[in-house]
Amino acid sequence: MSEILKRFCPRTEFDSYEDFKQNYVCIAPERFNFAHDVVDEWARIEPDKKALVWTNDSGEMRTYTFADMKRLSDKAANLIASCGVGKGDVVMLILKQRPEVWVCMTALMKLGAVCVPASYQLTPKDIEYRCNIAGVKMLICVDEPAVVEHVTEALPACPTVETLMAVGESVPAGWIDFRAEMDKASGVFERREDIQNSDMMLVYFSSGTTGMPKMVWHDYEFPLGHIVTAKYWQRVQENKVHMTQSDSGWAKFAWGKIFGQWICGAAIGAYDTEKFVPHRLLDAVIRIRPATFCAPATVYRYLIKEDLSGYDFSFIEHATLAGEPLNPEVCRKLEEMTGLRLHEGFGQSESSVLLANYPWFEIRPGSMGKPSPLYDIDLVDADGNRCEDGEVGCIVVRNTDKRHPLGLFHGYWRDEAATNKAWKNGVYNTGDMAWRDADGYY
Template sequence: MLERFLDRTEFENYDDFKQNYALNIPEHFNFAYDIVDGWAQQDENKPALVWCDDDGNEKRYSFGDVSRLSNKVANMLKSKGIEKGDAVMLMLKQRPEVWFMMVGLHKLGAVCIPATFQLTPKDIIYRCNAAEIKMICAVDDDEMLGHIEQSLQECPTLKSVGVVGKNIPAWAFDLRNALSEADENWTRAYQNENDDPMLIYFSSGTTGMPKMILHDFTYPLGHIVTAKYWQKVEDGGLHLTVADSGWAKFGWGKIYGQWICGAVIVAYDTEKFDPHKMLETIDRLKLTTFCAPPTIYRFLIKEDMSGCDFSTIRHAGIAGEPLNPEVYNRFLEMTGLAVTEGFGQSETSVLIANFGWDPIKPGSTGKPSPLYDVDIVDEDGNSCEDGIVGSIVVKNTDKKHPTGLFKKYYKDKEATERCWQDGVYNTGDTAWRDAEGYFWFVGRNDDVIKCSGYRIGPFEVESALLTHPCVLECAVTAVPDPVRGQVVKATVVLARGYEQSDALRKELQTHVKNVTAPYKYPRVVEFVEELPKTVSGKIRRIQIRTEDADKA
């Protein structure tokens, strides 16, 4: 399958990869027809999806199954009045229907909008009205259905709600029943253009209302680099990326690049993360490749992993936030797996990663993808010298729009122009580059702490804290200070067996002074039961800063 889209699939080294990776995009590319139906035509029994949960339930689907079921989706959607260009929001957690719905939406030419199950009525109303959503498909979660019901009267474009499960409200239709009754024969009704709208992600909304990130039909091809060259998925191998279907990491790790490469996707459908049960699942399934956010690794290394067989896993990756060196080293020691970091956004495919040709430097994000002209620039847009922190940008997008990079913030010209000027897309993230071309992530522009003239990245202080055995998780933020402008605050979740005390607080402060530059130590240390996070597992430092400001 890859040979259809690449001049070459193998490269001798990173420089060869960076200079000679060439993506061939056919006209009217459509992931549903060209990839899913393409695999089914080659071998309808080729494994595509393994669904499982923490109770030991398991279902397996072939590409032939996905092709037929997505045909049913397209026919069902058409019967409900959904047409090309209409928006459909999916709140399906990791039920198998997520995959069938996404592929069916692509066949129909409708716009897929993945959404987290944690949306409140306010969130649902905002999304429905901003994107003019015609249909919502959700699981039969009581709280979620309650939130949708509360939203109905304020969503004038919303015509129907489909529900997966046993508890179907009177105001919704039974999605599984509708699919079972739909015709499995579907004829491609039109040839989409490559730049037609295919997918909209709503940004996390950590500042202001969420923006609509618009991707076109070529977006899946951008994830060949993500899946094959960073995650190292294999044709026929089982790949697990830990991600809810409402998160852009789902598109990164659970459908597009993986199925293009012929990998078997694992749908690990769990209501609440339990590190012990995840280890049992990993051991039972015998994975080939694995990818998870840092939070997962931080919890796993605190468990007894001796009973879990990691020998079948050939590659482990991480994305969402940087992986602290201490966690990297502990996981390597316990499993023999060197975790390879990757960086990108909902707006992109993988931008920077450890691609495997060069040695891993723990704490480094790696080197740029060949799809993007990545640089680090100062406030005036000039390239930074090695060792200088600046903004991560993608250059020359006006000369050639990189496959995988979003088209624009939908219906928001002002937001698009703020981050995208003169062919340069500014990610809003900061990093520095070393003399060997490795990138070192610092943080979001808003997260950098300015204390007594120093610029302190939260990641480096968190990394120092995590080398102390009492720290399970931590978040470093700034709090205002009349003398220094800002000082460093550490919000800490303690590991099992430790209790908070003034003595432990001072011990952590001294520990940071000894591990890293003394001026970076946290002058304020707060112990908490858990950290605020997005559904994707990213720490919401902005929430900590806001709560601290409210207390002041």
């Protein structure tokens, strides 16, 4: 068992789903900080342990250890602080899957600053809206022309933004060269003792279907909610590589590319691509050789259209799916072509995994699985009444007022109306519909 994991979970092995549901416990220590208590601790006890295995479209490969991550994040924290960013200040990251995204997220946790990951696909108007509503003080971006152009166009209408940093070889005039300046920064960073578990750590903009995106905010305990995501759904293994295909601007990154995986002692596999091309992704998977793999449904739909006869994926021991349902026929075809059986899960930017196919029961085609032990999950009708088995209803999380579940967000920042609409009397309504069969599958 992971040396770090057992500090939070007194028991990690279970005999059945019922045992898991009733007896899984995760304890959040006082002043828990993922950057120090996971990343820096791995660097202390196993400095050469792999943290990140990175590749790109050029076939370049780099491996970073936890000692590397501690050293680089300490330097990055000092650089960012030297620009006037401190506890509670908001920093937006548009870094795709550059190694610096892991460095910067870790550094911001050390500073107590609020991290706002963002997609490289944002328009100038998207950037302007996000910077203004969140009060962004600093942007750290890739040096790609489209990203730089969109940020530059948005900037005049973003009065809170004070500093721009670029990662790459083509740093625009007036921007700070992140890599060059980080190299010069001190590698000594003293832990701040004023960061509390309840402080805001991370904000994701929801991709809602109506209205402007809402700011989903998570505190410093959020990473611990993803132990269930990583260990029991994705089934990551210590000292092996887990690969989730996701841009760093999306919440799926938090699900599969940093928190639960590093707590469990797994390395992250990262493919930094300019755009999604199925055969390039396949080649990247072969180079990274992950033991566990996760991707959204769209990726799997594209992959089954490729000629997979020349690929050997026998190194992948477990594969998962989330984001949207996948037709059972596609799942069957993928299994025929690769031998991989997909284990579906469900959750939101607002949570860690809510429903998943865990190790103790058989997969049922079309099912998202059963509830996480972290959440009291149920289905309700339009009037808030509990649905019977077989009835379609809204997925809700009950009893959040008795004990706030690890991994669940704390509301929509600066939008009290949206928060109150989603949360009533200790019940969080996800807004997503499902039905439950007699055996408890959703």
